[in-house]
Amino acid sequence: MAVMNVNPTRMEMKRLQARLKTATRGHKLLKDKTDEMIRRFITLAEENKRLRIETERELCHALSAFSDAKATADARVVEEAILMPAKKVTLDCSKRKVMGIDVPQISISETSNGDMYPYSFLTVTEQLDDSVRGLSEVLVKLVQLAETEKTCNMLAEEIEKNKRRVNALENIMIPQLSETIKYIKMKLDESERAATVRLMKVKDILNN
Numbered sequence: 385m386a387v388m389n390v391n392p393t394r395m396e397m398k399r400l401q402a403r404l405k406t407a408t409r410g411h412k413l414l415k416d417k418t419d420e421m422i423r424r425f426i427t428l429a430e431e432n433k434r435l436r437i438e439t440e441r442e443l444c445h446a447l448s449a450f451s452d453a454k455a456t457a458d459a460r461v462v463e464e465a466i467l468m469p470a471k472k473v474t475l476d477c478s479k480r481k482v483m484g485i486d487v488p489q490i491s492i493s494e495t496s497n498g499d500m501y502p503y504s505f506l507t508v509t510e511q512l513d514d515s516v517r518g519l520s521e522v523l524v525k526l527v528q529l530a531e532t533e534k535t536c537n538m539l540a541e542e543i544e545k546n547k548r549r550v551n552a553l554e555n556i557m558i559p560q561l562s563e564t565i566k567y568i569k570m571k572l573d574e575s576e577r578a579a580t581v582r583l584m585k586v587k588d589i590l591n592n
Contacts, residue, residue, distance in 0.1 A: 388564040392571035400568070404561040411553040418546040421483050425539045426504045432536050438521060446518030453512035471495065473523065485542050487535040492527050 390396050472495045480489045 386560065386563075386577065388560060389569045390568070392568040392589060394572065397565055397568040397572070400561055400565050404558065404565065407553055407558050407561060411550060411558065414546055414550050414553070417483065418543060418550060421543050421546065422540060425536060425543060428532060428536050428539065429489060432529070432532045435532060436526055439525045441530050442518055442522040446515050446522060449511045449518060450515035453515055456511060471520065475527065482535060483542070485538055487538055488531055490527050490531045492524055506563065 388400075390400070474493045474495070476491045476493070478489045478491075479485075479486045
């Protein structure tokens, strides 16, 4: 590890020792924070996986029912039946803190005219009912999935950043400071020994 280009003085050594103490403490805090972020990330990733499986299964079922509805009835009739939605959905996007990171928080609200099915049951088959009901129910999970997945991505990016900082402190800054302090101590010891030798020689000269 290369030694820093500094003057080998006691004042410089004290300054570097203070920096080393701060870097060591910062390294520990960053490592602890990274470990906790990884724990949170694993929990969120498991939740994200569960939501994705459930959402994909329910969405697949709803879309399959919609395909069946179009296959068993006139496609134009089906499209006209769902042309005017019975619900209005509003998303409110805000932020919340997770380990100091601003992550998205999405709340969903629905306003309905009182009937889930905006069409007459005489014109379409029950498969369309299943599809409309399924898509209405899966919408909430889709929003939750988007929120959780974005949070996981942001946490993963922050974990990578923290790991780079920890590695830089652990493998570069702390060793370099330690080596520089060791070098200054060695130089100061050499200066003290040289001064002691000079004093002894002067004393011998004076005694003679």
